[in-house]
Structure formats: structure tokens, C-alpha cells
Amino acid sequence: MGKIKVAVFGCGAIAQRRHIPEYADNANVELVAFADPILERAQEMAATYGGTSYASYEELLKNEKVDAVSVCTPNYLHAPMAIAAANAGAHVLVEKPMATTAEEGEQMIEAAKRNGVFLMVGHNQRLMPPHVKAKELLDSGLLGKVLTFRTSFGHPGPEAWSVDGRESWFFRKEEAIMGAMGDLGVHKSDFIRYLLSDEVAEVAGFIGTIDKKDTDVDDNATCIVRMKSGAIGTLVASWTQYKGGDNSTVLWCEKGVMKIGTVEGDEVIIELTDGTSETFKVGAMATNEKQVPSGVIDAFVESIITNTPPTISGEEGLLSLKVILAAFESQATGSIVKL
Template structure:
């Protein structure tokens, strides 16, 4: 079969560390083009991996016939770029949060539907081995219903991750739209929906800028969630976990507790109310320091090759985004928001 011709739009940290190397190592893919307003970044990727470089995505789409595109740009550009790529007949993998608003997300979903292409959102938490294992354990039913939970994602902030450091777009509200919630919180709203196979019914959000100076995007959020099933729990997103970042989830169930990512080396721990303890070493979760394959790129390529719609679809991305948008509404209104 012919290789899938892929273009990457935006050549910052997530593209350099995840998308591009993972495409390069996929035997079904040929990387053909890169775009970045800082043309040197696109040129460096083209020199390293082959293909052409462009300073704008419009130019790239006008000059290249591509089968698929990764959109790895500041949040406010996700929607216009996704719509343009879909209109050009390309499948799109977009970074999270998929859009800045519900309306934008709907436009993206509609554009993909109209063109008969796939839209996938880069919610990699679902694909991490400890999370896959935990879902399998839950679905076996042996722990009964999930009653309460906490899920958390925190690190010291984008300045250590972004190619632009403290000058990153992550800190500029007109480009980022949202801070830690768009960066980390939306991963966890997606993950808890997936893990519990449930939707958020109601949310109370405390969202604010506590410590990062010179920015008006949120650097911390603590949210209380009530799920449709009745389970209640917390969701935390933080850019100020300067020592010991957190990417853990704990579920208290009728017959025991599941701890995910709480102990290094034992990625999933099940402690049963009858005294039994099980530990699973299933492989680490990806962190900014330790890039294990995210699984997202391979899943996207697999969808295209097998002509199977992606499970982490635009619709799924929108459901996870709605939770985060509701948390901002809750903060602004000082009350719980029903979804």
C-alpha cells in the first residue's frame, strides 16, 4: 500500500518530541511537509526528516497534496487550521484542547464530516498502559461501582517544556485562551469520562492564577465533579507543582481501591476490601522528561490505514472540552454548572 503522506503544522515542543518522531518511526508514513511561522524550525524538521518547509499552513496546503495533518499550534489556531486541512481533504490529528469554544469544535467536526475525513484529538491519557490496565480491571466488575475518585495532572509549568520557555504562547491569553486547564485539565476530563465510561453531570470549579507572574491564564484549577452515575470526585490541574509533579488517579469502589500512577514502578495497585493486594507493572506513563511513545500517532495512522473512525474523535474531544469550559463558567458565576 502507498504510504500516508503527512504534514505537521507547528514545529514546537509537542511536534518535535512526539508527533514528528512517532510519524518517522511508523512504517506506513511518509513525512512530506512542515509549517511554522518561525521558518527555521520547519526547515530543521525538513532537513532532519525529509520533506518541504513552509512559513504558513496556507502555503503548505496550497502546494502539497497530503493525506493527513497534525495540528500542533497555539490553541486559538486549532479550529481554523483543522477546518482548512479538512476542507483540503486531509485527515486531521489536532492537539488538545481541540478548540477554544464549543462553536469552534462543532465547526471542526462539521468540516471533517463534510469532507469525509477523520478528526482525532490528541488525548493520549486514554492510551497510556496503566490507564488501559485500570479500565480493564474496572470493566471486569470485580471492584463493583466507582463511588468516589480523584484525578490530577500537574507539573512546574510550560516554561520548562515549551521551545520558547517563559516567552511561550502558553502564557498569552489571546493565543492560549486557557492555561493549565487547557494544557492538563482537559486531559483529565477526557480520561475520567473514558475510565468511568460516564459523563460529567455537574461541576464546580475553582480556577485562577496563583503564582505565575505576568500572565492572565489560569495556572491552577481544582474542580468537584458529579458524574451521571452519581460518583463524585475531584479533578486538579496545576502548573505550580514545582517539586514532584502528579499524574495520578485514585478510584474508591464498592470492593476496593485502584491507585494509578501513585507509586513509581507499580503503575496500577488494587487493594481489595477483603485484604487482597494486586500490583501491575505495565509500563510507565509519558512525562515531559521521559518521552515514551504516546500511542496517539500510531492510533491515528491505524485509523487511516484500516479506514476505521478514531475512538478519540472530534465528538469525544468536544465532550471533554465542555467539562473544562463549564469549570470556567462555574468560577465566573460562583456556582455549580450542570452540563
């Protein structure tokens, strides 16, 4: 086959810093079109990478025959755009959270199936070298069963990350639907499901807007989760870690402890109850300040070329989203929600 013709919907921070440059670096891809309601942004990308710019994704799909689409837009647009792209016969890579409701997620999965295309969700935490290594070690049985854990993702908030700063859609409830939980929490629900090869059975969520002004979206969440295996842990998402942001996970197991991303430079540390310990320097995790290749684009392209369904599928994305939605339900009702 020739090069995969790719279009990008939404030319904000995640598109500019990850999707577009990573497509451009992939020899199997030709970037053919960009859509953004702020047309100058799409034009700028087209000027840099080649291709045509559009102010609307509908126009783009009407005029271009594309093989694949990246959806890098505010959360509320993920479902309609992904479904439109699938209906146009394109494979879809959608940013997280894949959708804002479980129904939307199901409709997206259905649209991809109906059109015989792949749907992949950009849960890049699974692909980061420390996380790949941690899973390999855990699966080897070295640490025995996971008993308790904590997993956390926090930074100072989207104002430093988004191309619109404090004016970003991230802070507008009608476009974002959810804040830190949709931005960061869903990464961690996905990661813990993947790492433990386990599903969340119950969740209790404490979610609120603690410090960000003039916004209704959550800036912090602490959740308690019980896995099907019985393991209990906490999941934290925060936009107010103004100093010392966190993207770490610690697992306390039968035979020792595993620390992931707790020490700069020592990405995975295992300390066993027999007194031995080992450190794995396997390469850093991506941060907003330091972009390392996410691996998501290459995995998506590989799926298309080899005609192999993506491992980070729509179904996986939906299971991870449901954990976050359950945490919101718990916050709203004051009860523990069973999944």
C-alpha cells in the same frame, strides 16, 4: 495504498518530541511538509526528516497534496487549521484542547464529516499502559461501582517544556485562551470520562493564577465533578507543582480502591475490601522529562489505513472540552454548572 503523506502544522515542543519522531518511526508514513511561522523551525524539521518547509499552513495546503495533518499549534489556531486541512481533504489529528469554544469544536466535527475525513484529538492519557490496564480491571467488575475519585495532572509549568520557555504562547491569553486547564485539565476530564464510561453531569470550578507572573492564564484549578452515575470526585490541574508533580488517579469503589500512578514502578495497585491486593507493573506513563511513545500517532495512522473512525474522535474531544469550559463558567459565575 502507498505511504500516507503527512504534514505537520507547528514545529514546537509537542511536534518535535512526539508527533514528528513518531510519524518518522511509522513505516506507513511519509513526512512531506512542515509549517511554522518561525520558518527556521520548519526548515530544521525538513532537514532532519525530509520534506518541504513553509512559513504558513495556507501555503503548505496550496502547494502539497497531503493525506493527513497534525495540528500542533497554539490553542486559538486549532479550529481554523483543522477546518482548512479537512477542507483540503486531509485527515486531521489535533492537539488538545481541540478548540477554545464548543462552537469551534462543532465546526471542526462538521468540516470533517462534510469532507469525509477523520478528526482525532491527541488525548494520549487514554493510551498509556497504566490507564489501559486500569480500565480493563474496572470494566471486569472486580471493584464494583465507582463511588468517589480524584484525578490530577500537575507539573512545574510550560517554561521547562515549551521550546520558547517563559516566552511561550502558553502564557499569552490571546493565543492560549486557557492555561493549566487547557494543557492538563482537559486530559483529565477526557481520562475520567473514558475510564468510568460515564459523563460529567455537574461541575464546580475554582480556577486562578496563583503564582505565575505576568500572565492572565490560569496556573491552577481544582474542580468538583458529579458524574451521571452519581460518583463524585475532584479534578486538579496545576502548573505550580514545582516539586513532586502528579499524574495520578485514585478510585474508591464498592469493593476496594484502585490507585493509578501513585507509586513509581507500581503503576496500578488494587486493594480489595476482602483483604487481598494486587500490583500491576505495566510500564510508565509519559512525562515531559521522559518521552515514551504516546501511541496517538500509531492509532491515528491505523485509523487511516484500516478506514476505521478513531475512538478518540472529535465528538469525544468536544465532550471533554465542554467539562473544562463548564468549570470556567462555574469560576466566573460562582455557581455549579450542569452539563
